[in-house]
Amino acid sequence: MKKTSSLLALAPVVAFVAAIAFGAPAQAAEGVTPPKQVWPHHGITGTYDKAALQRGFQVYKEVCSACHGLNLLSYRNLADLGYTDAQIKTLAAEYTVTDGPNEDGDMFERPALPSDRFKAPFANAQAAKAANGGALPPDLSLIVKGRKHGEDYIYALLTGYKDAPATHPQTGEPVQLLPGQYWNEYFPGHTLSMAPPLMDGQVTYADGRSATLAEAARDVTQFLAWASEPHLEQRKQTGMKVLLFLIVFAGIMLAAKRKVWADVH
Amino acid sequence: MSRPATTEKFDNPVVQWIDERLPVFTMLTKEYGVFPMPKNANYLWSFGGIALTMLIIMIVSGVVLAMHYTPHEAYAFSSVERIMRDVNYGWLLRYIHMNGASFFFIAVYIHICRGLYYGSYKAPREILWIVGVIIFLLMMATAFMGYTLPWSQMSGWGVTVITSLFSAFPLVGDALVTWLWGGFSVGNPTLNRFFALHFLLPFVILGVVFIHVWALHITGSNNPTGVEPKTKKDTVPFHPYFSVKDGFAMVVFLAVFMAVTFFAPLALSEYDHFNAYDFLVTPPHIVPEWYFLPFYAILKSFTMDITAWMTLLGTFGALAAGGFAYLTLQNRKWAFWAVCGAVAAAGFLFFITLASFVTAGLKDPGFMDYMNVVVVPAKLQGVLAMFGSIILLFFLPWIDGGDVKSARYRPAYKRCLALLLVAFLTLGYTGAQLPEGWPVIAGKIATFYYFLHFLVLLPYLSRKGKNLPVPESISADPCCASKGKK
Numbered sequence: 239m240k241k242t243s244s245l246l247a248l249a250p251v252v253a254f255v256a257a258i259a260f261g262a263p264a265q266a267a268e269g270v271t272p273p274k275q276v277w278p279h280h281g282i283t284g285t286y287d288k289a290a291l292q293r294g295f296q297v298y299k300e301v302c303s304a305c306h307g308l309n310l311l312s313y314r315n316l317a318d319l320g321y322t323d324a325q326i327k328t329l330a331a332e333y334t335v336t337d338g339p340n341e342d343g344d345m346f347e348r349p350a351l352p353s354d355r356f357k358a359p360f361a362n363a364q365a366a367k368a369a370n371g372g373a374l375p376p377d378l379s380l381i382v383k384g385r386k387h388g389e390d391y392i393y394a395l396l397t398g399y400k401d402a403p404a405t406h407p408q409t410g411e412p413v414q415l416l417p418g419q420y421w422n423e424y425f426p427g428h429t430l431s432m433a434p435p436l437m438d439g440q441v442t443y444a445d446g447r448s449a450t451l452a453e454a455a456r457d458v459t460q461f462l463a464w465a466s467e468p469h470l471e472q473r474k475q476t477g478m479k480v481l482l483f484l485i486v487f488a489g490i491m492l493a494a495k496r497k498v499w500a501d502v503h
Numbered sequence: 504m505s506r507p508a509t510t511e512k513f514d515n516p517v518v519q520w521i522d523e524r525l526p527v528f529t530m531l532t533k534e535y536g537v538f539p540m541p542k543n544a545n546y547l548w549s550f551g552g553i554a555l556t557m558l559i560i561m562i563v564s565g566v567v568l569a570m571h572y573t574p575h576e577a578y579a580f581s582s583v584e585r586i587m588r589d590v591n592y593g594w595l596l597r598y599i600h601m602n603g604a605s606f607f608f609i610a611v612y613i614h615i616c617r618g619l620y621y622g623s624y625k626a627p628r629e630i631l632w633i634v635g636v637i638i639f640l641l642m643m644a645t646a647f648m649g650y651t652l653p654w655s656q657m658s659g660w661g662v663t664v665i666t667s668l669f670s671a672f673p674l675v676g677d678a679l680v681t682w683l684w685g686g687f688s689v690g691n692p693t694l695n696r697f698f699a700l701h702f703l704l705p706f707v708i709l710g711v712v713f714i715h716v717w718a719l720h721i722t723g724s725n726n727p728t729g730v731e732p733k734t735k736k737d738t739v740p741f742h743p744y745f746s747v748k749d750g751f752a753m754v755v756f757l758a759v760f761m762a763v764t765f766f767a768p769l770a771l772s773e774y775d776h777f778n779a780y781d782f783l784v785t786p787p788h789i790v791p792e793w794y795f796l797p798f799y800a801i802l803k804s805f806t807m808d809i810t811a812w813m814t815l816l817g818t819f820g821a822l823a824a825g826g827f828a829y830l831t832l833q834n835r836k837w838a839f840w841a842v843c844g845a846v847a848a849a850g851f852l853f854f855i856t857l858a859s860f861v862t863a864g865l866k867d868p869g870f871m872d873y874m875n876v877v878v879v880p881a882k883l884q885g886v887l888a889m890f891g892s893i894i895l896l897f898f899l900p901w902i903d904g905g906d907v908k909s910a911r912y913r914p915a916y917k918r919c920l921a922l923l924l925v926a927f928l929t930l931g932y933t934g935a936q937l938p939e940g941w942p943v944i945a946g947k948i949a950t951f952y953y954f955l956h957f958l959v960l961l962p963y964l965s966r967k968g969k970n971l972p973v974p975e976s977i978s979a980d981p982c983c984a985s986k987g988k989k
Contacts, residue, residue: 282766310584380584383769384777426787466777469587469594476595477765484758491751498743502542 269426272387272394279463285471286464288320294461295319297441297454302378305370305432307358310379311465314352318468326352333357371418373431382459382466389459391424396455398423399434534720539738540745541726543977547617548724548745549752550610555712556753557607557760562705564600572652574698576691579654580779598768604646605771606760608794611639619920622908623725629900631718634711636896641708643795643893648701650792654694657773659780660789662697663689668802671883673858688782728980729908730973737977788937796934797927798889803938804950805885812874814856821849855879888950895957902957905965912971919960926952 278287295316298308313330321329331349335357338345350357359375360366367374385391402413402421406428415421419429436455439448449457464470513519513528522528571590573582586593615635618624624632647665651658666683670676685692723732732738739745763770771793775786791799825845832838859878863870895902910917926949933946974980 310581310588315588380777384774386774388774473594473598473765473768477761480761480765481758484754484761488751488754488758491747491754495747495751498747502739502744 269428270424272390272398272424275390275393277389277460277463279460279470283474285474286318287460290457290460291319291464292321293443293449293453294457294459294464296443297436297449297458298378298461300441301435301454302458303356303359305359305366305375306378307360308356308379308465309358309377311356311468312353313350313356315468318464323352330354371431375432378462378465380466382463384466389463392462393455393459394424395422396436396459397451398425534741535746536740536742538720538741539732539735540724540741541732541737541977542739542744543728543980543982544724544726544745546748546752547613547621548726549749549756550614550617551719552749553753553756554607554610554614555716556757557603557610558705558708558712561600561603561607562709564596564603565702565705568596568600569702572698574652574695576654576694576780579652579694583653595764598764602760602764602768602771604649604792605794606756606763607642608646610756611642612794615639616924618725619923620910620917621725621727622729622903622910624900625729625903625905625908626900627722628718628725631715631722632900633897634715634718636893638708638711638715639896640893641704641711645701645704645708646792646794648697648704651694651697652701653776654780656775656778656780656784656786657789658776659689659782660786661791662693664789665791666693668882668886668889671880671886673883725908726977727909727911727982728974728977729912730975730977730980733976734978790935793931793935796932797930798892798934800930800934800946801892801950801953802885802889803934803943804947805881805888806943808877808881809879809884810874811856811859811876811878814852814878815874818849818852818856821845821852825849888954892953895954899957899961903961903965905968905970907970907973909973912973913964913968914971915968916961916964919956919964922952923956926950926956 278284278290298306313326316326316329317323330352333350333354334347335350335354336345337348340346360369363374382388382392387394399420399422402415404412406413413421413429415429418431420431420433421428422430436451436458438450440451441449441454443449467473513522518528568586571582571586571593573579583597586597588594590596618632618635647661651662666680666689669679669683672679681687683693684690685696726732773790790796822845825842828841828845829838832841855878856876859876860873863873863876905913907913910920929945929949930953933942933949936942
């Protein structure tokens with residue numbers, strides 16, 4: 239009786255938290271729900287697929303980086319992908335960055351170092367807009383965490399370009415795309431200013447294979463997931479140890495509690 | 504077993520030396536050694552200690568985060584990301600602090616539910632309860648300001664929405680909002696002051712928690728029967744019985760907290776918390792953290808402005824009701840107070856109506872449509888109801904004045920309380936939904952029940968409700984007797 243009533247008192251609180259955690263987020267006005275995908279880094283033990291991250295980085299470097307920055311990352315962070323220090327040094331040196339002022343008070347150009355942030359494609363937001371018909375290409379450092387449905391959405395967006403239908407599926411109004419606008423199945427509102435960035439055979443991987451649209455989209459999505467959450471693997475590994483400790487500790491505490499309370503009546 | 508409270512000598516000479524000069528060890532023995540706890544207190548009684556643990560975790564992680572954080576509108580977002588990426592174990596600190604807020608609220612909500620169910624707010628624990636409500640309010644203020652600091656879309660827009668609520672107050676509203684912001688929009692001064700207050704308030708909470716615990720140690724803990732301990736047989740010393748029991752509960756709670764922190768750190772947060780604040784881009788859906796949603800839903804439940812013809816009708820209605828009471832009530836004292844109440848209500852309604860007429864007239868001298876002047880805007884109703892829903896809790900010991908504490912022996916109250924929880928959960932759900940369709944109606948019904956419960960059902964039940972027989976003492980409670988047989 240006593241146990242039941244205290245459990246009953248607890249149940250609604252648990253239900254409340256569960257309802258908020260799993261049921262609450264808003265739906266409408268945020269586009270079509272992208273299909274759920276299986277990602278290697280999801281789940282309790284999931285880790286990044288380093289080969290996919292390297293391929294994804296190549297896709298970012300050859301395609302996305304023309305318009306989108308990765309402001310929060312430095313070249314040195316690429317060590318996570320399995321590149322050696324020498325490789326990263328060479329890679330960074332491909333870019334020229336502005337440094338200074340030097341002793342004469344002048345700014346100067348030098349090759350980028352591993353400690354430099356990824357070079358931004360545009361000098362500032364205004365330059366980015368001017369080059370993209372007024373639309374600002376968002377920085378991609380946090381794009382996976384900053385979008386509803388995360389990886390699933392990014393993949394769906396990259397592969398979701400279609401010919402515009404005659405009428406808008408939600409509003410029912412006739413669709414009239416302006417020049418520089420494109421129709422995407424999964425973009426909220428469907429109309430966006432980014433031209434389809436990837437297509438079959440656009441990127442040739444290091445092994446000489448040319449990537450399909452789906453492969454390139456999947457790889458770059460995983461790369462961007464890493465960029466959003468670079469410490470994911472360390473987090474899960476530490477979590478395992480912490481939980482193991484707490485479970486053992488809880489067992490010891492329970493045994494102690496039982497022993498102490500054995501004589502109470 | 505444990506050392507009795509009257510011990511004057513400690514075995515350890517150093518302890519004895521210190522204790523003669525500063526009796527910390529005597530105090531600890533009295534308050535945490537031999538302190539009598541009702542032996543039937545169940546695991547729900549562990550959540551006070553768990554909440555205190557969470558507060559300490561929040562303060563420790565928060566102070567370290569503050570060492571790496573930059574409270575400036577241009578750097579706040581990237582400094583938080585620097586913590587996530589470049590500070591050693593910064594990601595862990597931040598995720599502990601983020602999810603710690605949620606788990607602090609989970610612990611406190613369970614703690615409050617326990618108090619409601621077992622009547623822990625009743626005599627002699629009224630001040631203990633009131634101090635607890637103050638802690639809850641301080642926690643809400645602190646959490647809200649903390650939500651601002653990452654300067655994300657949700658931060659900036661959440662602050663905009665919530666601080667704008669204060670503009671609902673008549674006359675001073677707009678000035679109040681400007682004062683809160685430190686400018687004419689949410690900006691750097693807002694972020695700076697919120698950071699200062701977010702750093703300060705947890706220590707204020709710690710101080711108020713000290714008062715809460717002090718008051719607790721005067722009255723002692725309530726227990727599932729609601730019957731105060733009568734003899735030594737009813738209690739056990741805090742140590743080792745409850746130190747070990749609370750310790751076990753704490754470790755289990757921490758395990759759940761850590762499981763979420765390490766394996767689903769974003770389960771309780773919104774994606775727009777990872778996009779930098781941009782005052783030009785309104786997010787599609789602005790929602791507060793989950794622990795505010797029920798109160799946010801109460802706020803959103805008020806959608807109809809009260810206009811002049813309604814308040815005037817109310818004025819006449821109040822006068823008529825007063826007259827009716829005067830003529831029909833046998834008890835003259837009651838009749839007197841009924842008339843006083845009616846005149847005061849009518850006077851108040853008439854005054855605010857007149858005030859809005861004057862405002863409307865001053866704004867536009869040619870104004871004619873006086874009957875449809877808005878007297879109490881929906882927004883103001885919502886704000887008053889939202890704050891009122893918590894302020895109400897201060898008066899709970901007197902709203903529910905009956906002698907029987909525990910819901911175990913109050914079957915009708917138990918059912919009403921279950922409905923209150925359903926209403927609160929409904930509000931939690933509808934608070935996160937867009938204001939359209941059935942959630943709006945469900946939210947309104949739940950809001951109605953919330954106030955009905957505290958303002959009508961509880962006063963009635965506490966005076967007229969039928970109670971079951973209460974056991975003579977804790978030891979006489981059949982639940983205790985059967986459990987301890989050995």
